[in-house]
Structures are given as structure tokens and as C-alpha cells.
Amino acid sequence: MIKNLLWLTLIVLFFIAPFVGAVDLSLSEILQGNTLNATIFYDLRLPRVLFAFFAGGILALSGLLFQTLFRNALMTPYTLGISSGAVLGAGIAIKLGLATLMFGIGAVSIFGFAGALLTVFLLIYLSQFLRASGQEALLLLGIALSLFYTSVLMVIFYLGSAIQNDMLIRFTMGSLSVIGWKYPILIAVVALLLLLFVYRYKFELQLMSVSDEQAKLKGVNTKRVTLLLLAVSSLAIGVLVSISGPIGFIGLIIPHLIQKLYPVNITQRILKTTLFGGLFLVACDMLSRTLQTQSELPIGIITAIIGGPFFIYLIIANAKK
Amino acid sequence: MIKCADLSISFENKNILNNVTLEVQNNLSILGANGSGKSSFTKALSGLIEYDGDITIDSQNIKTLTPNARAKLLSYIPTKLELYDTLITVEEFVLLGRFPYKESLFSYAKKDYYIVKEMLEFLSIAHLAKHTIAELSSGEQQLTLIAQALAQQSKIIIFDEPTANLDPKNSKIIAQHIKALKEEHTIILITHDLHLAAFIDSQVLFIKDKSAKLYEKEFFSDTMLEKLYGTAFSNLAVRYD
Numbered sequence: 236m237i238k239n240l241l242w243l244t245l246i247v248l249f250f251i252a253p254f255v256g257a258v259d260l261s262l263s264e265i266l267q268g269n270t271l272n273a274t275i276f277y278d279l280r281l282p283r284v285l286f287a288f289f290a291g292g293i294l295a296l297s298g299l300l301f302q303t304l305f306r307n308a309l310m311t312p313y314t315l316g317i318s319s320g321a322v323l324g325a326g327i328a329i330k331l332g333l334a335t336l337m338f339g340i341g342a343v344s345i346f347g348f349a350g351a352l353l354t355v356f357l358l359i360y361l362s363q364f365l366r367a368s369g370q371e372a373l374l375l376l377g378i379a380l381s382l383f384y385t386s387v388l389m390v391i392f393y394l395g396s397a398i399q400n401d402m403l404i405r406f407t408m409g410s411l412s413v414i415g416w417k418y419p420i421l422i423a424v425v426a427l428l429l430l431l432f433v434y435r436y437k438f439e440l441q442l443m444s445v446s447d448e449q450a451k452l453k454g455v456n457t458k459r460v461t462l463l464l465l466a467v468s469s470l471a472i473g474v475l476v477s478i479s480g481p482i483g484f485i486g487l488i489i490p491h492l493i494q495k496l497y498p499v500n501i502t503q504r505i506l507k508t509t510l511f512g513g514l515f516l517v518a519c520d521m522l523s524r525t526l527q528t529q530s531e532l533p534i535g536i537i538t539a540i541i542g543g544p545f546f547i548y549l550i551i552a553n554a555k556k
Numbered sequence: 557m558i559k560c561a562d563l564s565i566s567f568e569n570k571n572i573l574n575n576v577t578l579e580v581q582n583n584l585s586i587l588g589a590n591g592s593g594k595s596s597f598t599k600a601l602s603g604l605i606e607y608d609g610d611i612t613i614d615s616q617n618i619k620t621l622t623p624n625a626r627a628k629l630l631s632y633i634p635t636k637l638e639l640y641d642t643l644i645t646v647e648e649f650v651l652l653g654r655f656p657y658k659e660s661l662f663s664y665a666k667k668d669y670y671i672v673k674e675m676l677e678f679l680s681i682a683h684l685a686k687h688t689i690a691e692l693s694s695g696e697q698q699l700t701l702i703a704q705a706l707a708q709q710s711k712i713i714i715f716d717e718p719t720a721n722l723d724p725k726n727s728k729i730i731a732q733h734i735k736a737l738k739e740e741h742t743i744i745l746i747t748h749d750l751h752l753a754a755f756i757d758s759q760v761l762f763i764k765d766k767s768a769k770l771y772e773k774e775f776f777s778d779t780m781l782e783k784l785y786g787t788a789f790s791n792l793a794v795r796y797d
Contacts, residue, residue, distance in 0.1 A: 306640040435661055442652055444641035448634070451604055453655040453708070454627035498688075500644040 238496050245514035249288070252517050253280040256524040257531070278415055286419040287411045287520040287534075288513040289426040291485055293475050295512020296429060296505070297468040298486025299493075303444050303501055304461050307370045308549055311486035312472045315377030317354045318481035319384040321473065324350020325406050325480070326391045329399050343406065347477030354380060355469040359462070409480040409535025411520050418478050429471045430509055436460060437502045444501045482535050484542020485512055491549065557581060558601075558712075558742075562609035565596045572596045574766040575609070583743045583758035587750070592763045594746045598714045601744070602632045613712070627656035630712035631705040635720050637697055642690035646700050649689055650675060653707030668707075675703040679733065695726030702733060713737060714744040719752060731755055750776070 253276060254260045260280070264272040298311040312318060328346035358376065365372045388407075392400055413419060433440070439460045442450035450457045476482075489512040493504050516534075519541075523532040558580040565573040572593040586594045600607040603618065603626050611618050618626060631653070654668040676682040679699045684692065692700060698718055705713050715734060719727040731752055737743060738756070747753055753760060753776075760775040761768050762784060774780055 303641070437662075438652075438655060438658065438664075441641075441644070441648075442655060445639050445644060445649070445652065446637075448604060449652070451623070452602055452627060452632050453652060454622070454624035455655070456623055494643070498643050500648055501641055 241496075242511075242514075245511070245518055248518045248521060249284070249514055252284045252287075252521045255521060256280065279413075282413050282416050282419040283411055283520070284517055286413045286422055286479075287517045289419070289422045290411065290475055290479055290482065290513075291489075291516025292426045292509040292513040293422070293429060293471050294482060294485035294516070295489035296426075296433060296509045297472050298512075299490040299501070299504065299508045300433065300440075300464055300468045301486070302490055303440060304464060305370055305373065306444075307374065308491060308553060309374055309487070309546075310370070312351075312469065313481065313483045313486055314374065314546075315354075315358060316380035316384065317351050317358075317377075317469060317472055318476050318483065319381040320350040320352075320354030321347040321476035322350070322407050322481055323384040323388055324348070324353075325477070326388050326403050329402050329406070330391045330395055332399075343402075344477040347406075347480075348473045351469065351473035351476055355465070355473075359465070405533070406480045407535070408533030409482040409538070411479055411482075411516075411523075411534050412531070413478075422475060422478070425471050425474050426509075426513075429468060430505075432467050433464070433505055436464060437505060440464070441500060441502050480535060482516070482538055484538045484545065485516055487549065488542055488545050489515060491545075557614060558584070559612045559615075560609065561612075563597075563600070563611060564608040565593065565600055565605065566608075567596060567605065571766060573763070573768065576768045578761070578768065578770050580759060580761070580770065583738055583745075583756065584761055585745045585747060585753035585756055585758050586761045586763065587747065587753060588763035588768075590748075593766070593768075594763055595716055597761075597763065597768070598632065598716060598744060598746060602626070602630060602714060604632075624656050627708065627710070629710055630714060631708040631710040632714045633698075633701045633705050633716060633718060635717045636694070637689060637701065639689055643688055645686055645688055646681065646692070646703075647672060647676070647685040649700060650703045650707050653704040656708065671707050671709075672703075675706045678706070679703050693726075694721040695723070695729065698722065698726070698730055699733075702730075706737075710741075712742045712744060714746075716746045717748065718745070719747070719749055727752070750781075 254262075258272065258275060260272050260276055264270055265276045267273065301310045301312060301315070302308055324346040325343045327350075328343045333342035333346070357380070358373070361376055362373055388403075392403065395403065439450065439455050442453055442455055443457060443460070447457050490504070490508050493508045493511055497504060497507060516538075519537050520534055523534050523537050526532050560576050560578050563573060563576040564571070573596065586597065588594050596605065599605045601611060601618070603621075603623065613629060618629075621629065650672045651664060651668060654664055654671065657668065658664055673682070676685055679702060681696060681699050681703065684696060684700070689697065689700065698721075718730050718734065722730060727749075734743060734745065735756055738758075743756065743758065745753065745756055745758070757773075760771045762771060762775070764784075771780065
């Protein structure tokens, strides 16, 4: 009952979302076409809502993957410092004044992507030195990397001009604002590829979610599958974060919530987690556009305000076990 | 037939087994003190840990087998299940035994589901099919593990101290199942329970001081046990007084 109500609310919000914001739009205006409001709808609102939907899907699904592969509810690309890596990359691009475009994509995005990717490789490299049971150590590594990135970012802030710093601050807060269809289509393709990829490996994932030993005994090359899935989801996160900036906690909250709502094994939670993550981020984005009338609250702030206390709750719940 | 030639196992720079060479005809019980290397031996056999030397099963060197071929050849039943995702049901868990045979990337075949059903009925746990593993008792968990191994249809089944967590009644049920499985499978049994080993009636591998030696039935004679354990069979049943 609660489950259905929750889904229904989110789906209704999804359909309302393109119509609300700084300017409220009505259906008749849009259907007339060629008006300013129709342009707002087709070139700003609709792309944005779809961008949010697919971004939320990627964040939630990656969270589920990381949590399952590391067998730890606190592991997400965000808590492991991958998003911070993207922010630092973007910060460097902004500081260097690389606002020019490469292959039609902003230098900030390319540097952000490189930052996320480098962090993943660094984590994989460093994790070799941990014992097989070193989950907590890996989490600490991620946090240490995040702190290190933040201090480097502070240096960039200190040296940066006011305009650069303003750009950087906006990027670190995360934003789903997109103009036109280029990024929504890119992110939709990335999300669908990621989902397809996870479906391809869902039975391996199911075995590995039982135990690493069990998976090996059934003929799964666990090391290879783990690296493959981590690399692919990190790529997806890298692409997303380089465009949107860091959006935290979706990957932490949604897989956990879905597991509570649907106590079934992982293969049956993949699609639910992805869809719910997408709808949830659309709702958060709608909130960010309606709380303030003049401008909008950055989405990263909204998800962090919801997610921060939840993170603390998870740590305590985990420690109790 | 399982052959080991110059088998040595080390774990974290500690030598566990040293230059073991032996030929096992059929079923095998493995005995020895805690930490003597019983589990390491079977883990090497199942490809979970690295080793030096060669192990061949029916003249196939298991190092050359693909993980999939190895899964079809042998299954391993741990003492206790340690799960991360405890939300998996008995039915789904037993179905995992069919993974090595899965042909389609996206689903199991009808035949796989049929085999799962058959195994659950064979072990009289069909009524637990929809329960999650976390809800089961230790005895039911052990039966579920056996069902999964049977669904895996491997020639060799390794049991790692199957009765260690069980009460006498469940131990008996499991022991009888293991003995019955000898008909169609090769059983490798790790245990501390001499009565269980005697009941299974197989060759015995006794591991001590990094080496392993094979015994036939004479292992259970009082003279042999006295030599190995320093006391007679009747005194080896655990007493707590």
C-alpha cells in the first residue's frame, strides 16, 4: 500500500515536473507551439526532467552495484571520492581558463570525467594493498582522497579570480540545468547501456551477493566481473558528474530504501532501484525549482540535506550489527 | 580418481602442506587437528586457493580446467553459509547451482527450474522453497546447501564439516544423506567426527605436521588410532568430564 502510494506520487510528480518552475506553464500554451512558453517547455523543462530522470537512474544503480560488489551499504561512487575527483578535475579546468570546447564538449566536463576516472583507477590500484576483508580501509581511502581533493580545491579557490570561483562553486553544488537535448540524450544512452550491462551480469551479481566463495565455486571469474562492473559504472558516473557536478546520496538512499520496500534478492531490485532513483531525482529537482522563486536551489544541496542525516543513520544501523 | 603429485600449499607465507603425493580411489574422509590443513586441501581442489604441484581428477589436471568446467566437476559445501544478501530464497539459492549450465545470458532454462524442484523434494525441503535463507535453522541450511550441490550435478561433492553446527538428530539426517549420495557421487568429507567418518566408510586421509597419509579401513582399528591419536576409538568420542 505505502509502496504503491510512493510510486504513484513520484510518477504524478514526474508528469507535473515540466510544468512548474520560475514560470508556470499550462498545457494549452505548449500545444499552441511557437510561443516563448512552448520554447521553455521543449528546450529547457522537458530536457531537464529527462536528464534528471536518467541521472537519478545512473546514480541509484551505481550505488546498488558498488554496495553489492563491496558488500557494504556505505559504498557508493560518492562516498568513495569519485565525485570529488570529478570536482577537482573541473576545478583545474576552470582555473586554467579552459572554457573552450573540445569536440563540442566543454573542457570542464572533460577534465571532470578524467578526475572521476583517475580516482577509480587510483582506488583500484590502492585496494591491492588491502587485505581481501579491507572494506572499511577502502572506505577510509575514499574519504581520505575526498579530503585531499578538497584541500587542493581550496588552493584553487584561493588562487582563483571571483568569476572562476563563482563557476567552481556552482559546479560543486551540482546542477541539473541543461539547455537543449544534447546532454539528456547522452545521459539516456549511458543509463540504458549501464542497465543493459548490469542485466547481462545479473546472475553473476546474484552469486557474488551471496558470497565471493560461492560465486567462484560456480565458475564465476569474480575478480574480472567485479572490475568490469566497477569500471563500467564508474564510466557512467564520470560522464554524468562531468556534466552535472556531484549529486550525492541518491546512490546511498535509493538502493537501501528499495531493499526495505522489497525484501527480495538483488536480481529483482535492479530495475526498481533504477526507476525509483530516476523518479526521486526528478522530484528533488522539482523541489529545487519551486522552493525559491527568483532562482533555483542547487540540486546537490537538496540531496545532501536529505542524504546527510540518512548517512549517519546507516552508519549507526551498520555499527549495531 | 584423484591424484596429487608433490602438492604444497602455503597461505600468507606459512607452509601448510608439504610435498603431498597420493592417489585416492574413490570416496575420502579427511581427518586431522584444527589448523592442520584439511580445508586448505579441499580449497586447493576446488580452485579457491593457489598451490604448487599438480592435482589431477580422472587424469585431468585441474589447473587447466576453466572455472566453468571445474564447477561441473566438483561442488563444495561449506560448514556454514555466510551471506551478504540474506534476501535470497531457498529456491533461488538452489537455482544458483545451475549457473555453470546456464546457456542464455539473461535467464535460466525450464529444465533448471525442474531440477531445482526435484532436489528440494528429494531432500524434503520443498515446503521451504519460498523462505529466505536467513529464516532457516542450521540443519535446514545444510540441506539447502546439499540441494544446491546436487543441482550442480557435479561428480565430486566436498563436505566441509557438515555436522559441526548440527544437533544429533540433524547430524544423523545429514550423515544418512551423505552416505546415500555415495551411489552416484564421489564424496570428500572433512570432519572431526570419527563416527561419521566410520559411517561413511571410505578411505581416510589423515593430515598431521604438514603431510598427509592415506589409510583404508584399518584406520579405525584401535591399534592404528592409538598410534595416531594416542588413544583407542572408544575413548575418542568427545567426553566433557
